[in-house]
Amino acid sequence: MTLKKLNLHLVSDSSGETVISVAKSALKHFRSVETIEYVWSFVKGEEQIDKILEEINRKSDEHNFVICTITDDELRKYLKDNCIKLKIPYRAILSHIIREISSYLEIEKDEKLDLHTEINNEYFQRIEAINYTINHDDGQNIQDIDKADIILVGVSRTSKSPTSTYLAYRGYKVANIPFVSGVPFYVDLAKLKNKLTIGVTIDVSRLIEIRKNRLTSINNEDNNIYANPEKVEKEIKEAEELFKQNNWPIIDVTQKSIEEVSATIIQYFNKMLSID
Amino acid sequence: MTLKKLNLHLVSDSSGETVISVAKSALKHFRSVETIEYVWSFVKGEEQIDKILEEINRKSDEHNFVICTITDDELRKYLKDNCIKLKIPYRAILSHIIREISSYLEIEKDEKLDLHTEINNEYFQRIEAINYTINHDDGQNIQDIDKADIILVGVSRTSKSPTSTYLAYRGYKVANIPFVSGVPFYVDLAKLKNKLTIGVTIDVSRLIEIRKNRLTSINNEDNNIYANPEKVEKEIKEAEELFKQNNWPIIDVTQKSIEEVSATIIQYFNKMLSID
Known part of the structure; x- marks a missing residue:
């Protein structure tokens, strides 16, 4: 053909x-x-x-x-x-x-948008947001986590990084923090007060599938904890308990696109702004 | 109102x-x-x-x-x-x-796309690409730079990070490497052979404007090298010499959006694939 x-x-x-x-x-x-x-x-x-x-x-x-x-x-x-x-x-x-x-x-569209200024401002905001987000991926540099607009917490392979970069691309500074079973949560919770912190969770069997894929792609099929059903279930349960203790909104990312998850997060963000 | x-x-x-x-x-x-x-x-x-x-x-x-x-x-x-x-x-x-x-x-649209499989594959590819790209931002982890699809080289504030994350979001693994005047280029050039390496450059006065903005935003207006016209001009000239010595395609990002720059890079990438 x-x-x-x-x-x-x-x-x-x-x-x-x-x-x-x-x-x-x-x-x-x-x-x-x-x-x-x-x-x-x-x-x-x-x-x-x-x-x-x-x-x-x-x-x-x-x-x-x-x-x-x-x-x-x-x-x-x-x-x-x-x-x-x-x-x-x-x-x-x-x-x-x-x-x-x-x-x-029944409203006229705005005439003569000053798109140049707007694009310039958006551009700088976006670049700052992307730089911040890259530097605060996977629990890095939490000392200035209070400068984030949005904080994501979740177990490994719940799309925290892609969601963070998508949101950064939309102009939000995002820090994401991994939750690991058995490891105490090391972020100063006082710093998260008055910040939008979101707990991301996922269906156990879907996460096992994703993690198995991950292990295959890095030639590490022998790792028997990372994708072990019991361990995964326990880890997700512990994470959700942490979210509930702190009254963080929880988003289940199973069967949702990064864009849909991000749209929900932006809804929470706008709601928080309108309450303040 | x-x-x-x-x-x-x-x-x-x-x-x-x-x-x-x-x-x-x-x-x-x-x-x-x-x-x-x-x-x-x-x-x-x-x-x-x-x-x-x-x-x-x-x-x-x-x-x-x-x-x-x-x-x-x-x-x-x-x-x-x-x-x-x-x-x-x-x-x-x-x-x-x-x-x-x-x-x-004069062609029928494909019926019954297997969008589920496609989305799943795209999804994994995208996540891998984003993780790789975040870990290879700003000259980090160059030891496995040979796993990148695309390598960007350029002086500070030429949109390397936003362009990299946009391309990652499109499924490409991108490493970006800063060029700094007076600092020898520290990447093993042999590793870049048969890789698409792009030199990004920009108009001197535009870069000065961007860097001044940057200094203001980090309250560091006293830095008199970073946005100094002579220094900036010299740095860009040196970078362009490096690009030419290595026969890397050069993209001038002045007045171009991240999306337009990325589209041009993808054109180079596809051209390289079709030659191989």
């Missing part, structure tokens, strides 16, 4: 995160298509669009497809009209949703 | 990453709306949708909006029909794009 080739041109007035994510999800359904992604971020003016169109035109003997998340109506129309002229299939993503929310809530 | 409230119900048959990202981008344009996000991931059957509808119905005196990325046509229709019945505004994202790609390339 020969693969069909597709040049995907992803055009955004912001970082491009959304349009990349949409493209990736859509293309999952075409495994026989070989895709090359061209990402254009921070596109703000017609001259930038002209440059993109020039690039596309240079590949006019290939398959090209444009997906765009530009929200300025005029600029988006400029891209669209030119795509039609060049006979390149084009699709916009956000504009319909923005229009519908606007009509449903 | 009183804020309007909106419950956003984000329904996905996968992790929810795409639908969350779309919602976030759209809501940026309504700063006067207070949004609560409810994320439902891995939604595969009508009984799960019934549960979601029940939850929404319980909030029927509030504003509710459903955005969905379910790609199974029947299941999506089930959600849509029920939203119409309950008079809840509803919007699907991926289906139009999938249909258009399909008709443009």
Whole structure:
């Protein structure tokens, strides 16, 4: 079978995160298509669009497809009209949703967002958050844990690190702390007061499956404690007791995506802010 | 001004990453709306949708909006029909794009994706990648740098860590290594052979701005080397010389988003794979 080739041109007035994510999800359904992604971020003016169109035109003997998340109506129309002229299939993503929310809530969308300042601030906040989170992964550097926005506690392999980095990417400083059976919890609980601390837990059999996978991947199948059903069950039970003693919200991550777990954590975070 | 409230119900048959990202981008344009996000991931059957509808119905005196990325046509229709019945505004994202790609390339979309296995594999790969990347941030643990998929080299504050974690989140194991003026480059270059090593560089004045910001944020404005124009220029020049000596591709990250830089890196990575 020969693969069909597709040049995907992803055009955004912001970082491009959304349009990349949409493209990736859509293309999952075409495994026989070989895709090359061209990402254009921070596109703000017609001259930038002209440059993109020039690039596309240079590949006019290939398959090209444009997906765009530009929200300025005029600029988006400029891209669209030119795509039609060049006979390149084009699709916009956000504009319909923005229009519908606007009509449903009977509220105008904000005009002329100062996206540049906003992106700059978001950018710095995100970088600080990622640096903090990397430095506070797996119980490291707990001396300044009071600077965290969110603290995750849980046994090994409950997605603490991926959840932390996803939240960091969303701008939150996260520290995650492993709970290990038989090892006293070594964090000064007084420092966690007035902080959002979340206990993460998981179904015992699912955790055993994940840990077995982990042992296989590091060629360490002989480790007979890490994935031992009784030990795992005991460890999870002890962890949950610690969570309850401290009144930490508990999230069961079984069958949930990192994104869903993170969304729940953000709900707790916002709720805490609105109480303060 | 009183804020309007909106419950956003984000329904996905996968992790929810795409639908969350779309919602976030759209809501940026309504700063006067207070949004609560409810994320439902891995939604595969009508009984799960019934549960979601029940939850929404319980909030029927509030504003509710459903955005969905379910790609199974029947299941999506089930959600849509029920939203119409309950008079809840509803919007699907991926289906139009999938249909258009399909008709443009004259190719059917893959039916019955084994999303469960795929998500499971992706999930493990992603977790391994994130763990590896966190452990190889900022020049740590270079002894097993040969296990990385991608290596980033650059001076301080050129977005190496955020780019690395974004790529890790996409499933790539990334090591990043700081280049410091006057300090000999301490990585065994032989280990980088046949590896994708990328030199990241940046505009001098932009880097000075970023570093000044950094110094302010850590209350260390007196540091007169880190953001000194001459020193910064010299450091970037030396770094670029190292990149050229080793024939590493160079990416200038000035005015580019982390996502755009990452997309370019992935292009290099795929190109290298197709040559091997």
